[in-house]
Amino acid sequence: MSRQAAIRIFALFALGYFLSYVYRGLNIGFAPFLSREMGLTASDLGLLTSFYFIGFALAQLPAGLALDRYGARRTDAVLLLVAAVGTVLYGMTHSMQGLIVGRILIGVGVSVCLGAGFLAIAQNFPSSRWPLLNGLMVALGGMGGVVVGTPLAVLLTQYSWREISIGMAVFTVAVAAVIWLLVPESKQRHASHESVSKQIHGIRIILKNSVFWRVVPFPCAVGGAFYAAQSLWVKPYLTDVSELTARQADSLVSMLGLTMVAGTVITGMVARKIERYGLGLRAFCGLGMALFVLVQLLILFRVPVSLTLIWGAYGFLAASCILAYALLAEVFPRKVVGRVTTAFNMIFFISIFSMQVGVGFVLDFWPATEGHYPAVAHLTAWGMMVAIQLLSAILYFWPGALKVDEQLFE
Structure with missing residues (x-):
């Protein structure tokens, strides 16, 4: 080409x-x-x-x-x-x-x-x-x-x-x-030679595959927490917990969006180059997501670090979950990459929706004063999101090779 x-x-x-x-x-x-x-x-x-x-x-x-x-x-x-x-x-x-x-x-x-x-x-x-x-x-x-x-x-x-x-x-x-x-039409062979029932059977194989469920939960938990927060809950956290003004919070929200974009580019550039030092894509993706969890813990425990630095790292490291798409494309046969990607997308978006709704549900356990919730309400909700990420990390880092045999889809 x-x-x-x-x-x-x-x-x-x-x-x-x-x-x-x-x-x-x-x-x-x-x-x-x-x-x-x-x-x-x-x-x-x-x-x-x-x-x-x-x-x-x-x-x-x-x-x-x-x-x-x-x-x-x-x-x-x-x-x-x-x-x-x-x-x-x-x-x-x-x-x-x-x-x-x-x-x-x-x-x-x-x-x-x-x-x-x-x-x-x-x-x-x-x-x-x-x-x-x-x-x-x-x-x-x-x-x-x-x-x-x-x-x-x-x-x-x-x-x-x-x-x-x-x-x-x-x-x-x-x-x-x-x-x-x-x-141009791809030279790769599509699955059009397969019956619809066989293709659906392929989706069932993906969704039942243990390798799929070892990879997917951690990036979905990380991405769900980040996008749920970025699109709704970061600003209330900054104003209610960090006691920033609305203008200061808006600046940080914009900044973490930009660092997320920067993170997707830079992690993508570095991922393959770092393999020469023995850190494969699975490990590099996992390391970035683990650091994202660590940053959230620093935020929750209110470690005395510059807010610009800590929230910039929050946006930058959240991008690590995007590497899971490339990882899944390596793990599964190419002829089912479309189904694997969209199955991952489905779970990813369900995770965003669930965490966004879940944070609101938890916050409502505390009475709001003039539209603001007490700090303990936000800390409890965000702590629950971190706990979910930690549990999903266990599956991701569980020892074992990640490779799906193409013959499963024949």
């Missing part, structure tokens, strides 16, 4: 994942307009926003079948059209039911963007470059989180949320078209 073709493949799938990240955060900017125009309460907005994740999670296993059967190019392009239909409905409806259906369709439509990108990397690049390219893919997608901040706020001063939704649909169709037309 030429260098130009390789760059084109990576860039187009990264663009698709960037788009999915923008969709994930659109309601941050839309929320006040939805409340005013549609009469939605805070609980309505929370429920509505969560339907993206529901659609995303429910689509993972069938999306994995499609990836392995039809390939990354066709699956990603077709599903992006579903997202376009969803956002048109979202922008034109005048009912809560229409918003919900639109949000679900958007979640389904972008559900394969990351998995398609990882599969394309696994099929078109040498394994020595997977950690770096996977990290770059996640980092570029993560920049979509920047777009739903100030840029979206500026757009909303010029256009309505409905017009922006229609504009997103047009852009999504354009991205689907360029992926379909400009990404």
Whole structure:
């Protein structure tokens, strides 16, 4: 493959994942307009926003079948059209039911963007470059989180949320078209020769496989804790426990987002180079996640360290869990990488949702004063998340080789 073709493949799938990240955060900017125009309460907005994740999670296993059967190019392009239909409905409806259906369709439509990108990397690049390219893919997608901040706020001063939704649909169709037309079909054999029942049987094998369950829980616990906190609970922790002002907390939240992006790139670059010193991908990924747990303990015990330093390390080390995608691609046969990635994604998103809801549930055991919870409430909730990560680490570091025989899927 030429260098130009390789760059084109990576860039187009990264663009698709960037788009999915923008969709994930659109309601941050839309929320006040939805409340005013549609009469939605805070609980309505929370429920509505969560339907993206529901659609995303429910689509993972069938999306994995499609990836392995039809390939990354066709699956990603077709599903992006579903997202376009969803956002048109979202922008034109005048009912809560229409918003919900639109949000679900958007979640389904972008559900394969990351998995398609990882599969394309696994099929078109040498394994020595997977950690770096996977990290770059996640980092570029993560920049979509920047777009739903100030840029979206500026757009909303010029256009309505409905017009922006229609504009997103047009852009999504354009991205689907360029992926379909400009990404070459992979030379890797797809699983289209397998019956659907055999492919489903392959998913069952993955979900019952002990190696899968030794690898997956720790990165899902780490990623679940980080993304649940980053998207909702970090700022309340900083204001209620660390007693920062809202502006100071906002600065730290932005900073840890940037360090997370930096972490995905740097850990991906270092992962393969450090193998020459005897530290393999499994060990390096595990070390980074273990250090992430250590940083959380330092935060919980309020060790006298600069908040900028400790929260910067929190964001940077959280990126270690992304290396698990490359690890799973090494452990499992290439013909099931799509299904393995989407099965992992499903559990990952369930973990984020569960931890985000769980923290709120724990906090409600203490009465809030003017919207603020006592420090003990946050410390208890975060301590429980750390305990879950420590338990899952036992499985990850349990001695034994990690390799799945291809004959299991014959």
